[in-house]
Amino acid sequence: MLLKLSLWLSKMLAAARQWLKQSKNASIFILVYLGVGFLWTYLSPRALVAFLFFISSALWLYYLPLSGRFKLIVGISMMLVLIPITGVRNISYLDVIFQISVFAALASGLNIVVGFAGLLDLGYVAFYAVGAYTWAIFGSQQMYLLHSIPGTSPPTPDFFLPADAFYLFVFLAIIVAAITGILLGLPVLRLRGDYLAIVTLGFGEVIRVLANNLDKPINLTNGPQGITPIQRPTLPEPVLNVFRAIMNPIVGHNISQKEFYDLFFYLAALSVIVVVILVVRRLDDSNIGRAWIAIREDETAAIAMGIPLVRMKLAAFATGASFAGAMGVLFAASRTFVSPESFSFMQSIGVLSMVILGGLGSIPGAIVGAAVVIILNLQVLQELSLYLNQLRQSDAVIPIINFAWKNLSSQLDPAKYQRLLFGIILILMMIYRPAGLIPAERRKRELKREENDAVNDPEADTGEELGNGAA
């Protein structure tokens, strides 16, 4: 009976796979899938399963054999229309996707350093901190408090810079972080492997400790208390009114200022991640990207091929750091608060595990890795904790062993076992899928290269769920 069922199942699966091979069928499938996911999420905005179903359509979109243009259109409409609508109905989704984008950019940056150039960097979050503090210091009232002890209230209610300097600071932070990357790179260039890892770990800690202690002699970072409030860019009222006119009837309530800001940061993070993907893909398929991978594969041979090691390694550090710098500014503005705690060593490890989970050197891997870790962290584990708590408060009993949920220790809280869970996941990955969820793949080439990559290159338009316009 069971055997028959499984046989029937596998047959059905094979048939489905065959059916999906045709791009027409695949496009019908993805539209239906996306539609169902969207409606479900729209109708029950609190259901986690619905959200996961909805979000997973991005993966389907990535894997199904569809034309690049179709993927692009579907991806863009998902990102710009469907997700904002569901996001405003349940604002936590927007935050989840914002965080996914932030960490996807961090993972992509670290992927350049670790995945491409093979330089194990355990202090990567330092560059994120540099970006965040760049805007935190200038975008708050901190500049008025340089000579006061932490905790003093500012002399004026005015901010040091206009709020819209935010946009300028995204670019400034890219430059500052890149320079920091070079400064870190210079002394550690001679080191390899374990030694490099230890020094970068130390560097990450140095930045955090600096942030913690630079409240004297001049109060630059406000010490462990962190800096707040940090400005957000202004949202022009006319644009908001247009949005309200269109969106209010769809989402079913009047959109608040806070929701608009969440929407804004979602879109900002999305734009950064699109640029990041574009940059990484272009670098990967160029003289620089090849040089990085050559260095990772065999440093001696690479240098004998005429690759200037110092310059290429510094370029890797600087490029990787710049992504983190840009996202740091977004992070500081969206939270309106930064403190050294956000940039702990565990964060660096977290980003590294996203890269490893997704696949070292794999561009879509870094994004999927970030998505998996963030969704597990913010959604699945929290939800499980909530569910367990409900069970604890109910009179339910586990059948067979006759154990009352009530008696379950409150220490058993899935959200607290985050690190354990990731440890286990990483170990399992190393055993069963060492190349990651989406292993890095080298590009295949034909003798005659098409003028336009977009036509024949299946990878060109699949810049993940974010519908990047790579081609």
Place this chain on the structure above:
Amino acid sequence: MALLETRNITKRFGGLQAVGKMDFTLDQGRIVSIIGPNGAGKTTFFNTLTGIYRPEEGEVLFDGHALVGLRPDQITTLGIARTFQNIRLFGAMTVLENILVGMYPRLRQTFLDILARNRKFHQEEDDAHRRAFELMTYVGLQGVENELARNLPYGQQRRIEIARALASSPKLLLLDEPTAGMNPRETDDAVRLFRRLRDELGITILLIEHSMRVVMDISERITVMDYGVKIAEGTPAEIASNPRVIEAYLGRGASELMEA
């Protein structure tokens, strides 16, 4: 005309003198071998030429440039390419990409060109790909361009290494035991390839080799090293009958035995 000239090159590792007072001249368009027992300092000599080691004394002149003090990548850019004794390909890259990496010093694309994907970038990449395919055909590698280098058999890996070295358009090619581990047929093919490199492309070739069959067959001149110093130099016929060479290889008294 001398393409490469070393004067008084000395390289020590601690108290050990790996290469001592090496004077060596290599004329343009020649095929020359360096031979010697294991540990004679041949590979160390190569490494001082390519900048991996910096010699304690002496100077290296290549094509009008002084090489001592330059970095390996600068030396490669000046026109010296090499292969390695134990093949050192970029295993996780495709064959095509390996050869493209070899072209690194000849490509002019900048960071901005790459990000902008401008006409210059596309043109250069297209040319590079075309040339890489030509090189693959030249060394006899067809239909493997998209294979990962580590997945190919030994003989083909040797060819990739040569194609990768050729990709930098070198004037001088240093081959470190290029036929090690090859069967007689592969060896013959390799020797034929080396001749073509010189005859058709005009590349000067300096090789370290253990197989006497190859050395005697291909070399126009031979330099013999032992304990880090040059002990003989000459045509294959001269070297074959040089008593010091026989002594170095077979031990003292061997030359008398052979004459007897």
